[in-house]
Amino acid sequence: MKTVIRILRHILPYKKNLAISSTAMFFSVVFNMATVILVIPFINVLFDPVYPTPQPVPPFTIGTFKGWAFAQMNNVMASTDAVTALKYLCVMIIGAFFFKNLFQYAQSWSMAPAEQGIIRDLRRNLYEHMNRLSLSYFTEEKKGMLMSRIISDVQLVNDSAIAVVNSLFRDPPQILVYTVILLVIDWQLTLIAFILLPVTGYILTKIGNWVKRESDVLQESIARLTSVLDEGLSSMRIIRAFRTEQYEIRKFGTENQAYYQTFVGIKRRRDMASPITETLSVLVVVVILWFMGDAILSGRSGMSSGVFVAYIFAMLQMMQPLKYFGQTVNHISQGVAGAERVFSVLDIQPRIVDREGATDIDSFRDRIIFDDVRFRYDTGEEVLSGVNIEIKAGEVVAIVGPSGVGKSTLVDLVPRFYDVTSGAVRIDGRDIRDITVRSLRGLMGIVTQETFLFNATIRENIAYGESEVDMDRVFAAARAANAHDFILETPQGYETVIGDRGVKLSGGQRQRLSIARAIYKNPPILILDEATSSLDTESEVLVQKAIENLMEGRTSIVIAHRLSTIQRANRIYVLNTGGVEETGTHSELLARDGLYKRLYEMQFHL
């Protein structure tokens, strides 16, 4: 129930649409009622042996309402002849149906923005939320899962939100009106019918619950399929090289088949709801028909043929909203399942948030200090156990060490991709947790091994995130990154789209573009994870020079793999399991004949 209320809250912004829609619905129901009532005189004119003559009208009270209404109708009929009455009735029936449908359309027309709006709003909320979540979340949860939350679960929520709205605003008024008509015509019969309805309702709820459980399984299945697909597509090169196509195809096939089976199962069950409802409805109608027929044949009921037909007509008309109402149960239970999954993502608290009282930092002047920093990921051992590091403004500090000792983890702490488990990282004496995340990251440029470029123009990639692009700065950044020349050689220069839909770039070119991006941002602090894979000598020289330009006049923390960077570093921290093992300059460390020397000899084959 809490979930349903939470879904309904997303409908609130569309109050206006709901209001228009309910008004239209009201009129549609009124005309619907008129169609049923108009049937009565029509059939009577055709099949009753005597044409109505004027009769006295009983006083109008609740108790005599039925007699009053029939007498009124009788007298209107009596005031004209049969053929004219038929003509008028035909016109009126057409009119009533026309307006009923017109208002019905108006109802769905005004609901459409609300229906789609809920989807859009939820997707936006989810995506915004994902952008706030800590990075740790994205390694824990698979991308496929998140994508399925955004695409298919949101759709489920939407379906159920619409179902809820319809079941509140569309179906109940219709059901109510028909019930009233049926009760007025013959309340005993109607009561019999209504005793049968709860049975139908119970069966439908059972089916609904059954579908809800299955829909959970289906969503998990979609998520797994998406993960396998994502993984497969991102590693096509490896798959080819290892000739594991068949293996991957089988892996995909297994998930695909699982999805297929789950879906077929669900579809079969879901589709059962509708025929079962209809069969049950017909059963109810037939029981009623039997009771009516029996009463009329035995002379216990003085029902005119028109009233008889109208009663059946009203009963059949009511089946449609009742059926929808039954399906609503399904939709709601599926949607609640989807909503619970969506809300479970929305409910995750972002861990890296601004503290109460956090203030902006607008410059970096003095030093960055790691003060007895300990860190562990949620899963696993302590990666850093008591690290002390000092980086003075303007210095180049290199971090080296065997792979897996926590070099990336260490530098990730500076922009607060993660927060320390204990100890502190300080910038100019301030604990970085007392600084707003936005302003802290504003001080930093980050160039990683995987040079991620967006599927956009070169200009947009360099001036990433800037709405006002200063082209002179873009040119300057590209020149400093040794990228200007090759950019000019691309088909549209700076306006060339790169990535999936555009020109492909070489590894070195990609690196130089991401360096240009960092130069354009012009941050005082640079965090650089040097690429381990070596480029061809010419590219290497160009990238090397670009990196030197990038470091110029900044404070750099570099996970270093290149000899030139290492030689140039003011200080090298050699990390080994748990913490810093050695510190010093290149020559000091070599002289010490420790871990650094071994690493150095291994890496540079000395």
Ligand code: ADP
């Ligand atoms: P390096 O950069 O020195 O190769 P990392 O900082 O990447 O090392 O990793 C240090 C340790 O932390 C490794 O044992 C790695 O398995 C673990 N680790 C890295 N990232 C995560 C993560 N997101 N969640 C859990 N453990 C992680």
